[in-house]
Amino acid sequence: MSHSRAWCPVVLVAAPASGQGKTTVASALARLHRRAGRRVQAFKCGPDFLDPFWLSLASGGPVHSLDLWMNGEADCARRLQQAASQSDLVVVEGVMGLFDGQPSAADLARRFGLPVLAVVDASAMAGTFGALAFGLQHYQPGLPWLGVLANRVGSERHAQMLLDGLREPSTWLGALPRDGAWTLPERHLGLVSAQELPDALARLDAAADALVATPLGQRDLADATQWPRWDGPGLIDPAEPVAPRLAGRRIAVARDAAFCFIYPANLDTLQALGAELCFFSPLSDEAVPACDALWLPGGYPELHAQALAANPAMQASLQAHVAAGRPVWAECGGMMALFDELVGVDGQVHAGWGLLPGRVLMQKRLAALGPQQWDTGAGVLRGHTFHYSRCETALQPIGHSQRPNQAGPTHEGEAVYAQGSVRASYFHAWFASAPEAVARLFLPAEAA
Structure with missing residues (x-):
């Protein structure tokens, strides 16, 4: 045709x-x-x-x-x-x-x-x-x-x-x-x-x-x-070029049954920033691939908590990555796996990766749902939140996402946590909304 x-x-x-x-x-x-x-x-x-x-x-x-x-x-x-x-x-x-x-x-x-x-x-x-x-x-x-x-x-x-x-x-x-x-x-x-x-x-x-x-x-x-005739949206401005802030950097992306919530557009944005991408499975691989930074996207760690806990080699590899000061961005399910413990709806306690202090508790009721935006200081990332768990941690947030078009403590959305080179939140980011902010998530502090 x-x-x-x-x-x-x-x-x-x-x-x-x-x-x-x-x-x-x-x-x-x-x-x-x-x-x-x-x-x-x-x-x-x-x-x-x-x-x-x-x-x-x-x-x-x-x-x-x-x-x-x-x-x-x-x-x-x-x-x-x-x-x-x-x-x-x-x-x-x-x-x-x-x-x-x-x-x-x-x-x-x-x-x-x-x-x-x-x-x-x-x-x-x-x-x-x-x-x-x-x-x-x-x-x-x-x-x-x-x-x-x-x-x-x-x-x-x-x-x-x-x-x-x-x-x-x-x-x-x-x-x-x-x-x-x-x-x-x-x-x-x-x-x-x-x-x-x-x-x-x-x-x-x-x-x-x-x-x-x-x-x-x-x-x-x-x-x-x-079919009804559809001629397209008319004249539109081309997208602004993205500066290759991540050129020469290799980002490892977790991708398997436990970590599968990945917008294809987010991968496109990382590549537009100049990054080389590689993928790995925290469920079945023994180590994080050689990389400069790590993205742990959302997914279902709660459905695979036993298998994740039964892979100590991966836990040790993740801990070594963080100990070396290499950046980690973890969102929702990716963040949940970083805590010391993950507690299922049935009360069963599973060991987490121990990279953030505290525990995550699954619940039957929806904990949060809806659009969110996070002012990173280097740009406002847009995205959303959707989860059935809550976390208990002594960590103090470095910031919060907000509901759209609203500001102030009464409209705070998800906490954003930081420990060492780890940044983590329940917030799912749409990377294309603020590429410069995304680049900073994957650069070490001295380079960002």
């Missing part, structure tokens, strides 16, 4: 709430066209590490976040424009419900003219489906609309009842039956990552096969009459 055309089908997959099946439908649509040999670029609205695993498996490429606040409008525009110029289909998965959050998926759709596909779990409704579809489409004026797809439908008769309830039958894009073959399992932080399931691709193929039978699945990407 030619990629020189002036338009590209774009769809934003949204829903009235979380848990309706957005990820399943967005991934199925991407997989359907990817396995037919077409170029598909997928994105995820807002800060998220889990849904992108599925979208990446389905589309065959990296999945970046699109968030009007965290990325900024210009960054979102550049990413969308580049994707549309290189793809046969662009799929953007929304976040929570269509109008939830500030900014919401609807805000993104309206700003860039992204046609919305609403996925509705219709398993326990009939005529009300039509009211919900109508409300989603018309609640905000000027929302671009593709149509509505019913999910978890019980039978063909049920699907017909749902279609009959639509005020605008032309917006019907089909129904997917309730079927365990493509159900995506969940746990406390959200969906189970695609990497953990040996049958992950089979699940996506089953969902894509089901989508083939729907009007959505039968739309021809090459036929401009079957």
Whole structure:
């Protein structure tokens, strides 16, 4: 298929709430066209590490976040424009419900003219489906609309009842039956990552096969009459060049089942800063690779606490790295593993790496969620927080993140800790928001 055309089908997959099946439908649509040999670029609205695993498996490429606040409008525009110029289909998965959050998926759709596909779990409704579809489409004026797809439908008769309830039958894009073959399992932080399931691709193929039978699945990407025209965000300024502050420096990045919450854009930013990247597994490797600095991203240390504690060689290697004064940036799960102890929800105590004093306690209730920004003194890093644990430590924070557009002690977000060459926080940073600040995290104090 030619990629020189002036338009590209774009769809934003949204829903009235979380848990309706957005990820399943967005991934199925991407997989359907990817396995037919077409170029598909997928994105995820807002800060998220889990849904992108599925979208990446389905589309065959990296999945970046699109968030009007965290990325900024210009960054979102550049990413969308580049994707549309290189793809046969662009799929953007929304976040929570269509109008939830500030900014919401609807805000993104309206700003860039992204046609919305609403996925509705219709398993326990009939005529009300039509009211919900109508409300989603018309609640905000000027929302671009593709149509509505019913999910978890019980039978063909049920699907017909749902279609009959639509005020605008032309917006019907089909129904997917309730079927365990493509159900995506969940746990406390959200969906189970695609990497953990040996049958992950089979699940996506089953969902894509089901989508083939729907009007959505039968739309021809090459036929401009079957898709709302999308010409891109218009003229946008090029990104400012990034000074290569990390040139000649090698950064080791932890990446395995315990430490897997990594924005691809963060890796891009480190490379734009001039860093050479290498990857290692704290679960299975015996030592940190030869490097100048270390990034311990978030993930699930609580699910792998026993295995981490059973690898004393890695602990000794990490301690030697810190003893040599080499920088460490640890966020959320990466920070949790640095404390003396990690206590599970069941009360079981696991030994940590002992690089920060204190302990981390898992809990069933969500401890923090939402966008955050941290003024590092060398720039304001934007990002978010999302965790089910708390830490008890004698360390005094060197600073705190803040909620967006708010300041002062009453709006303090996550503590930022420092001990020796270690900097750590529950705060997940979007590196592209302040590259100079990121460079300083990975430079020794005398060079920063």
